[in-house]
Every structure is written in structure tokens, then in C-alpha cells.
Amino acid sequence: MISGVSDNFRVFNQPVSNVSVTGAKAVAAESAPALPADTLTKSKSDSSARLIPKSLFCSTAAKTEETASASAVTTNSVSSWQAKWGPQVIYFPLTDRFSDGDPSNNFNVDKNNPTAYHGGDLRGVINNLDYIKGLGATCLWVAPMYDNADKVRMGDYEGTGYHGYWITDHYKVDEHQGTINDAKELVSKAHEKGMKVVLDTVLNHVAPNHPWVNDPSKHDWFHHNGGIQNWDDPWQLENRDVCGLPDLNQSNPEVYKYLLDNTLWWVKETGADGIRLDAIKHVDHQFWQKFCADIKKEMGDDFMILGEALHGDPNVVSGYMRDGMDSCFDMPLYYTIRDTIGKDGSAREIGKRFAEDSKYPDASKMVTLLDNHDFERFMNNTNNSRGEDKLKLGMDLIMTCRGIPSVYYGDETAMVGGGDPDNRRDMEFGTKPHITEHLQKLTSTRAAMPALQFGQQMEMWQDDQIYAFCRRHEGQECITVLNNSYDHQTRNIPLREGSPLHNGDVMVDVLTGDKFTVNNNCLNIGTADKQGRVLVPEKDYGNIQFKK
Ligand SMILES: [Ca+2]
Ligand SMILES: [Ca+2]
Ligand SMILES: [Ca+2]
Numbered sequence: 001m002i003s004g005v006s007d008n009f010r011v012f013n014q015p016v017s018n019v020s021v022t023g024a025k026a027v028a029a030e031s032a033p034a035l036p037a038d039t040l041t042k043s044k045s046d047s048s049a050r051l052i053p054k055s056l057f058c059s060t061a062a063k064t065e066e067t068a069s070a071s072a073v074t075t076n077s078v079s080s081w082q083a084k085w086g087p088q089v090i091y092f093p094l095t096d097r098f099s100d101g102d103p104s105n106n107f108n109v110d111k112n113n114p115t116a117y118h119g120g121d122l123r124g125v126i127n128n129l130d131y132i133k134g135l136g137a138t139c140l141w142v143a144p145m146y147d148n149a150d151k152v153r154m155g156d157y158e159g160t161g162y163h164g165y166w167i168t169d170h171y172k173v174d175e176h177q178g179t180i181n182d183a184k185e186l187v188s189k190a191h192e193k194g195m196k197v198v199l200d201t202v203l204n205h206v207a208p209n210h211p212w213v214n215d216p217s218k219h220d221w222f223h224h225n226g227g228i229q230n231w232d233d234p235w236q237l238e239n240r241d242v243c244g245l246p247d248l249n250q251s252n253p254e255v256y257k258y259l260l261d262n263t264l265w266w267v268k269e270t271g272a273d274g275i276r277l278d279a280i281k282h283v284d285h286q287f288w289q290k291f292c293a294d295i296k297k298e299m300g301d302d303f304m305i306l307g308e309a310l311h312g313d314p315n316v317v318s319g320y321m322r323d324g325m326d327s328c329f330d331m332p333l334y335y336t337i338r339d340t341i342g343k344d345g346s347a348r349e350i351g352k353r354f355a356e357d358s359k360y361p362d363a364s365k366m367v368t369l370l371d372n373h374d375f376e377r378f379m380n381n382t383n384n385s386r387g388e389d390k391l392k393l394g395m396d397l398i399m400t401c402r403g404i405p406s407v408y409y410g411d412e413t414a415m416v417g418g419g420d421p422d423n424r425r426d427m428e429f430g431t432k433p434h435i436t437e438h439l440q441k442l443t444s445t446r447a448a449m450p451a452l453q454f455g456q457q458m459e460m461w462q463d464d465q466i467y468a469f470c471r472r473h474e475g476q477e478c479i480t481v482l483n484n485s486y487d488h489q490t491r492n493i494p495l496r497e498g499s500p501l502h503n504g505d506v507m508v509d510v511l512t513g514d515k516f517t518v519n520n521n522c523l524n525i526g527t528a529d530k531q532g533r534v535l536v537p538e539k540d541y542g543n544i545q546f547k548k
Helices: 080-085 122-127 129-134 180-192 216-221 234-239 253-270 285-299 314-322 331-342 348-354 387-398 433-448 450-454
Strands: 040-042 051-053 090-092 139-142 146-148 152-154 157-159 167-173 196-201 274-277 304-307 404-408 456-462 466-473 476-483 489-494 506-509 515-517 522-527 531-537
Touching: 122 129, 122 180, 139 180, 167 180, 167 253, 180 196, 180 253, 196 253, 196 304, 216 253, 253 285, 285 304, 285 314, 314 331, 331 348, 331 387, 348 456, 348 466, 387 433, 387 476, 387 531, 433 450, 433 531, 450 466, 450 476, 456 489, 466 489, 476 489, 476 522, 515 522, 522 531
Parallel strands: 090 139, 090 404, 139 196, 196 274, 274 304
Antiparallel strands: 040 051, 146 167, 152 157, 456 466, 466 476, 476 531, 489 522, 506 515, 506 531
């Protein structure tokens, strides 16, 4: 998030395969033909490739061209980072717009102005920790708390730093949000409730009225290259001003030291568990490599470094993970979900996206999302048709696929909103209980199923209407079936090689309670229009503690 202007351009790669196998240990996906009849299929993705007789699959497997071919299965091993972060569900309340817990700090509040302060604060977040936990979220992403400019004019645009990304003092909590003691209390109370906290960290730029900007002794702290003109030029992206925001010169060692010291100060002062790095594609890779290494040196390997690169190309996003960031937002998948579920694209696109997972150092560490504060809300992106069903379908996907899911405040009540700042409307609590309950079913299921936290992901089916995949971990298999069409669909879906499921085993759809029995190594699954099914083994179903 930079400012009032969307920082969005997207590049898609062509899919490399129609079958993907991803997870804690991703297996390189390769082009895999449909399972042929009366032949043996050799998995090409593993040096220990085995021959898979077609008799392992149900009879329809050989009759359909839609069946995913089998791939070799690797065993999962869960690192200590993964053990800590794999189970998380992140929640992002934009502080000023979430909840007003302290009217005494409501300076210049104007709720009718979408770029003014609306009165939300850290106390409001603290007061709602039980609400957030009740959704099944386990980790807070806290918007930037730095003291921000009360008023900024950039060209024709005038606004306030209500969002936190226009810093005027790196070592002070903004007076609208609260105090450093509130920040400490937020983290300690979250910890008491078993929740983690990730701090939004802004290193690319400062506000135009930051004191450094007119300080001659700080001239070399900034690039002086003017604004970005060509958003396809990587040099300009890193070295010019984004939307009028003075661009820090991170190659200046004094700037580097200041930013590192300040980041560590916030983390240590508050006791946070990780940082979310803003606008990473506007800072060069050398900086990130050194910065991530220095943060890890100080905070340890299990500290979360999450990068935000608003880019649709896995090759670009993965570059920052190779710089040392544990995770990046899965913007490529975000765009695919928008186009496919939001706008009625072919369900095959979901499979094509996962087929690119081998481009990431570890796709299972990525943070998945349906919404954030930069783009129009999911609900506004649904061709105005069946929006709530599509939102639920999107939730079914990100709460069960590989990665760490995140929820933008208001997703749980299907809030609407156009582009920035309309996507930051005041939080609407409790307005859509059926959506909230759907989310809670999914988070409760995820919390009870190691397969959904750590499991390797394998595609089970793709065609234009249906996408299905399984997640497997230590003998547990969960299966998700998404019907992206406007008609009821039934598919006889073969189990993938090595499945712990056997004929006669029963799978329960946690969303409806419907049961399905494995027969002839297949699951015959009917799915209503624009509906998902999240299937867990009946023997594990009783372990789910559904939140209310
Ligand atoms: Ca307030
Ligand atoms: Ca301020
Ligand atoms: Ca920059």
C-alpha cells in the first residue's frame, strides 16, 4: 500500500502444466497428459518415478479426459517455522476504520470524508481481540502505527495519514491511534489469547512533510529522481517517487542503519512476532537481502518476514522470497481467484495457477487473500451476480489450499467497496451472520486438520466447471471440491496415488454435513451451483470444535 493510488500491474505467465503437486516440499510440476486408458502412467516429477497401473483408479478415470494424472508423492517434513506459521489465519483490521475504542483521540475525525480520520484506534483493536479470535483468526496484521502526516497534498490529491503509510516520525505512535503503551498492550493481550502479531513496516518512503525532506543534512537520504513515469521500468520502480512520496535512498548506509534499527525497535518494544514489509518492489533486492539477513540474525529463524509485492507474476514475487523473506502475499493466486471465482472464469485457471508453485522457494509459506486495502473489494468484483456465494467459494479455496490465509476486515460480513479509499469503509460488524458462520466453519476445520495446515497439495480434478484438490499430512487427507459453474455438477473423482483413504472410508463435508463414501478408489461427489465442498475423514470430523 503506497497511497491513494493503486499500485497495480499484472503479468501472467502461461501455465506449465495442468497438474500440480505442491506443499511443504513442492514437487516440480511437469506437463502431464490425461490418464490414458489401458496404459501405465509414469510420473515424471520424481527421480524415483513409479509406474501406476490404471487399476488403481476407478473405472471412470480411463473414460474422462479431465482426470489429473498421478504424480509421485513426497513425504512432508514440517520445519519449526512451518510448525509456528502453518496453522495461522491472519486478520487485518485497518486500525482507523475498524473500531473506535477511545474517543479522546478523535482529532479531526470526519466520517463523511473517505480520506479523513474516522476515529478507529489501537484500543478498538484491543477491545475486539475476542471478536477476531472468534472468527478463527490467530494472527493480527497491525496497520502501520508510526506517527503520520495529518494532512498531505500531492498534486490534486489531499488526504490524511489515517492508513499509517505516510510517516513523519518513525519512533512515535500516531496520536490518533494511541500510545506506545497501547501498542505493547495490544501485543501482550494478543499473546495472552494465543494470537500472534505482525507489524506493518514501511521502508520505501516517508510523507512529503517528514522533517528530513527539507533538512539539508539529509539530502543524501533520498533519491531525487522525480516520480515514476514508466511503471514497467524496474529501475524507476525502485529509484523514483511513488505517487509523490519522497523515496528513501536505501543504499546510503546511514539510511540502512536507521531503517534496521527502527524496525528492530518496534519489534522489540512491542514483542511482535513478525513484520509485513510494504511496497517491496519499490526497493532494490540488495537491500532486502541484507535487511532480511540482519533481521533474522537478531530475531531468529522463526520470526516472520512477509513481503508485499503487488504483482501477478510468480517469477517476480518469488524473487523476494529468494531475497530472504519467508513469505510474500500470493498476489498471482489473488488475481486468479478474482478472475475465476469472482468473474466466472474457467475453473481450470485455478489449476494452472497452482501448477506454477514450483517457481516459489516454498509456496506453502505464502499468504493467500481475497481482499486487501489496495483493490476494490471482492464483493464488487463479482459481475454483480451471486456475490456472497462466490465469496464463500473463495473462502473455501484459501482456507483449505496451501499457504497461510489472511482475512481483510469486513470479508466476514461481505462488505462492499470500490477502489481505494472506498475499500476502507468503516467496519460493519455482525451484518451477515451466514457469511461469518461460513468462515468460522472453515477456520475451525483448518485448526483441527494438520493436513490443512501443513499438508502437501495435489490436484485431483480440473475441468471448466470443477476444481478439486487434496491436502495430505501424516496419514490424514482432506479434499476440497469447488463448483464454479451455475449448475449442479457431479464428478466421480479418483483418489490420487498413495492416498491414506480406502474403499468404504467416509468423508464428511464440513459445510453441510453431507457424507461421501470412497468406492472403487473414487469419490462420487455432487456439488450445487457456486458451491464448495470441504471434505474431511469421518474419523477426524469429531475433532473439529466449531466456533459460534
Ligand atoms: Ca478514537
Ligand atoms: Ca500524526
Ligand atoms: Ca524506492
